[in-house]
Amino acid sequence: MSSTTAAPAKAAHSLGDPPPATPQTAALRPAPVGRTHTVKNQPPERTEVNEYLTFQVLREAVETFGAGWADAELTATGQHVGTAEFQEDARLANAETPELVSFDHRGNRIDEVRFHPSYHRVIGAAVAAGAHTSAWSAPRPGAHVARAATFSLFAQIEPGHACPISMTHAVVPALQHQPELAEKWLPRLFGTGYDGTLRAPGEKPGVLMGMAMTEKQGGSDVRVNETVARRVEGGALLTGHKWFCSAPMSDAFLVLAREENDPEGRISCFFVPRVLEDGTRNEFRVQRLKNKLGNKSNASSEIELDGTVAFPVGEAGRGVRTIIEMVARTRLDCVIGTAAGMRQAAAEALWHVRHRKAFGRTLIDQPAMTNVVADLALESEASTLLAMRLAAAHEDDASAQEQSFRRLATAVAKYRVCKRGPGHAYEAMECLGGNGYTEDFPLAMRYREQPVSAIWEGSGNVIALDVLRALTREPESIAAFDAELALAAGADPRYDALRARVQRELAEIAGATPDVAQAGARRLVGTMGIALQAGLMLRYAPSASAEAFIGSRLGEDRGIDYGVLPAGTDHEAILARH
Template sequence: MRMSDLRAATNQTPPLIGHNVVTSDAALTEAVTRYGSADLVEELAPLGAEAGTAEAREHGRLANRHHPELTTYDRFGNRIDEVEFHPSWHWLMERAVGHGLQAAPWEQQDGGDAHAHLRRAAGFFAWSQTEPGHGCPISMTYAAVPALRADDAIAKEWTPLLAARSYDPGVRPRTEKLGALAGMGMTEKQGGSDVRANQTRALPTAEDGWYTLHGHKWFTSAPMNDVFLVLAQAEGGMTCFVVPRVLADGTRNRIDVVRLKDKLGNRSNASSELELDGTLAQRLGDEGRGVRTIIDMVAATRLDCVLGSASLMRHALAEASWHVAHRSAFGGPLVDKPLMQNVVADLAVESEAATALAMRLASAVDRPGDPHEVALRRIALPLAKFWVCKRTPAMVAEALECLGGNGYVEDSGLPLLFRESPLNSIWEGSGNVNALDVLRALGREPEVLQAWITEVGAARGADSRLDRAVDDTLALLGEGMGDSGALESGARLLAGRMAACLQGSLLVRFAPAEVADAFCSSRFGTSYGGTFGMLTSGSLREIVDRATPWG
């Protein structure tokens, strides 16, 4: 070899750019067409094309390379509590808002758009593959609207701005902005998910409906957003409040940013601690009804947790399948190696199952007047939140391994996906919280079990392995009903089985036969070891080719 040849890189996989993140994803486009129409896919194609560009990939990298910076005081000594973001963060946010991925679907639905939430879910799923961190303020803004509807007057003030497709950052009054973003301050250091243990106090002012808040909020992402939903203890109990960052007269509300969190996953988003001491807040709903007020918000954020995890899966799968299609080892392309085919096919099956379930749930949001859809959404959201989010870290780790040492290097993008992969399992209720919520729903709302039975029953008789899994799950549920301790101890097992049955039903009904067969033979088979790459059915290459983002 000549010395000059040492500088030439060979057998390297080209960067995954120039593909359409929407149209190259068969599982996504088929689900959107199934619950919406082919026209929806066409509408989403420009978003998908931009998400697959080298420019978008570079902005995602830069937003995480250059962390947000907190400035508590200006040079004159005034308390300002401002967070400065890299321009790439604003580039990503501007496009996410411009595509209507925040609160736009609520107004579209009110205007008669039958597929507003499905369109938004597919767009959020696709655009999040550019960079996951900026999805947090987008998601919180989406989730804030149903909570704000507890008070018509407040909702009319904020919803048009939250739904606007104008990204307008900056600390200014609501009346001077073209668009607004929402945040949330629920958890506190002594309670975490147990928000009823919150100690922040709310004291009424002389102005009707307004209070001052006094306390410490442990996690508040995107502290530069324009308005926050906050839980605090009023005289009548736990209450929800609307906290504007800037008051109507233009003065800054007293929201002290203590610090930005040094967290595991993305670094682009500013997760913070806040101190509230005399912070003005407007009551949302009745005193003592705070948790009830935010229930619809919780449902929306849980859906986005499922979408976010499914998006991470799809991104990791795309990188892995692209790599093995272009990398050679041991005498030929990796994609031709039977064991690598098995691994990537298994990853593809996992990703398709997550995508199918996420889009099914999004379609249910578009049908709020259908009792079956409402009941299914109630039980399937915590099921999917538990299962899909729990499956993501192992799936992303296996995809990273497909790239070998290259996948362990930051430039590949896989380390960020891996660090991000546990997030959605923690946010908006950990795995245990969601598994217990499944039990709560089953115990208090009998219609939710019937909705699950109806949904999985739509595939009855099409696959004997799925049929047995459904029967075994119902038997497991029946065995535990007489022993509350045993039922709670087995809540994760029950939630996982119920979620997998939902996924299996969707794949058996709608996915290609080879995908459904691979899922049912592994996830419901007796020989499944829990590690990816242990499929026993054939047609693996067809599954891999279906998942590879060629165009």
């Protein structure tokens, strides 16, 4: 080739090189990495907040209902559950769910439920604070209110562990029917140490309780239970299948079973230890864990009993009446737990809207949002007041009238408050927008959690029918209930009209046929529930809160959704308490 021959033209650019910049493309070069990751307009983490001191409604209720002496202990609990560490444990306990381990590595059946360490830290803290049995172990005026407030603070952050905590509290009156069991087991139940392993109960620093009532063929109709109890010297042996056993890693359970040799096949109540006194594991086969919508940190299960050692509790053939005392206390905790969930939902929504800006203003300053969060706060306030009032009615020194009141009011409150829980959680979630719908924030967990209290220990129809039974069998409860409503009489004509409606509907139900009464039971119970809340708001809440609650729930222009408070509502005064 001649040296003067032209070389081949060079390619405009190689495959691996960017094209040369031109005036038209120079501005399209990638920007420096990281410029899009500056976080703006996001609320800070809601941690290191004292959940007791920042909730004026609860603090006032504790004082009002006789437990002001517990203020220091509740302040310490409020500080603990508000820490970042406790909140992270709550998150992990729900994310890392319980696991059933049926066999060990050598093939021995062990039927163990294993939890993430975070769950053990949460429940251990609740036990140490006396959220389970402090009302019984250290009785004094206001003890049940103080215990209810402690329970509420823990349940506000992590609700699943509250199931065995509640059952441990609720079992005490039932066990007192059996002195020999009470003498041995009550000191264990009163312990403030926690050990989640399966070992001899006498070797543990404290024990927890579960329960197993329902079976697959009957559900709430426990009188058709097929589990059989064969009486033997010193106790009984149980054989059967329980469709729902709550908290199967507990140390003992109350179980319903049919008497084998009773010609009428009556149901009795039995105490079933998970591990016997000598360390032998009782015959207690955990068949599977329930895959629940919520309540993820807590294990619920199906169990098989096959010659399982048990001890009678209460009178033979009167098992439902015996265990109903436990059920009444757990129903109370359903109300307290739902109110605690409402507090979490309202607090998280308020935290978000007080820090987040949109359309040029902080969300809390925009009337549409102010109306919503104030309404959520009112629902939380009314439910918290009702929960603490009920706890006061369960005090050891409660008068005969108080006991009649709580018989009816506990069921009514469970219907009203627990049915309001899921919708309240949803509305709070919506305040956070897309963030609220993710599992990175606690309101998704709370939304899934709230229905369990409405279903557990009696769904809506079961509760409504129980109210009808109480009206028939314990007519003195009607007078006690009306006496409670009368305490707010004259404070507001809308409330007085509601009380008159309750009286009228009670009279109509009393004269109705059973089918007609049953068809109207839910309407009656719902009306009674809102009347209880309205009366308490008029008596104990500031005028701005009471007026907004009455107007939005009873007024002529009331709406069906949250965020439709009456014109002239003092939002600032309402929210100052939340």
